[in-house]
Amino acid sequence: xxxxxxxxxxxxxxxxxxxxxxxxxxxxxxxxxxxxxxxxxxxxxxxxxxxxxxxxxxxxxxxxxxxxxxxxxxxxxxxxxxxxxxxxxxxxxxxxxxxxxxxxxxxxxxxxxxxxxxxxxxxxxxxxxxxxxxxxxxxxxxxxxxxx
Numbered sequence: 001x002x003x004x005x006x007x008x009x010x011x012x013x014x015x016x017x018x019x020x021x022x023x024x025x026x027x028x029x030x031x032x033x034x035x036x037x038x039x040x041x042x043x044x045x046x047x048x049x050x051x052x053x054x055x056x057x058x059x060x061x062x063x064x065x066x067x068x069x070x071x072x073x074x075x076x077x078x079x080x081x082x083x084x085x086x087x088x089x090x091x092x093x094x095x096x097x098x099x100x101x102x103x104x105x106x107x108x109x110x111x112x113x114x115x116x117x118x119x120x121x122x123x124x125x126x127x128x129x130x131x132x133x134x135x136x137x138x139x140x141x142x143x144x145x146x147x148x
Contacts, residue, residue, distance in 0.1 A: 004030075004031065004032055004033070004108055005032055005033050005034075005035060005105050005106060005107045005108055005109075006023055006026075006027060006030070006032045006033070006034050006035065006107060006108070006109045006110070006111055007034075007035045007037055007098060007101050007102050007105055007107040007109070007110045007111070008020060008023050008034055008035070008036055008037065008110070008111040008112070009037050009038075009039070009094060009097075009098045009110075009111070009112045009113070009128065009132075010036055010037065010038050010070065010074040010075075010113075011038060011039075011094070012069070012073070012074060013113060013115055013145070014113070014145040014146055015112075015113025015114045015115050015143065015144065015145040016074070016112075016113040017074075017113070017146075018113050018143045018144065018145055018146055019111045019112055019113040019141075019143040020036070020074065020075075020077050020078065021077060022111060022141065022143050023078065023083065023111060024077050024078060024081045024083060027078075027083045027084075028081075028083065030109075032108070032109075033084045033085065033086070034078055034083055034084070034085040034086075035085070035086055035088060035101060035105045035107060036070065036074065036075050036078070036085055036086070036087045036088065037088050037090060037097060037098055037101045038066070038070050038074070038087075038088070038089050038090070039090050039091070039092055039093065039094040039096075039097035039098070040063070040066065040089060040090070040091050040092075041091075041092065041093050041094065063089065066089060067087070067089050070087045070089060071087050074087075075087050088101060094128045095128045095131035095132055095135070098110060098112065098128070098132050099132060099135055099136060102136060102137065102138055103137070107138060108138055108139075109138055109139050109140075109141065110132060110136055110138055110139075110140050110141070111140075111141045111143060112128060112129045112132055112140065112141075112142055112143070113129070113142075113143050113144075113145065114127075114129050114142050114143065114144050114145060115127075115128075115129075115145065129142045
């Protein structure tokens with residue numbers, strides 16, 4: 001496989017850290033740019049009589065702090081290894097954001113970390129990696145979190 005662009009989802013979890021580490025190892029061999037995607041899911045709360053409002057922490061300052069964390073912390077292994085990358089902060093559910101980013105970036109591969117919830121928690125909360133595997137139009141690599 002000769003990927004030119006890899007989309008990797010990050011959220012600060014051990015699984016996403018493992019996914020970024022995989023990209024650090026594989027991107028040079030694949031001669032690929034890495035598109036690092038973090039999704040900000042926008043919860044909307046009902047507040048009678050105002051209707052529906054966004055929580056106050058989703059303001060511009062909050063977004064700037066999240067983007068700073070994305071660049072300074074979550075992308076650090078790529079930057080330190082000299083891997084070409086770009087960081088993207090997108091709105092929406094993580095699975096949908098990754099799938100849309102694959103199309104927008106014209107990616108050849110999507111890499112996601114597995115949180116490792118499993119069982120009932122995964123059944124109730126859903127799995128980003130599972131959704132991406134079932135709906136992606138490109139190959140998907142699911143990286144497990146580090147062993148304890």
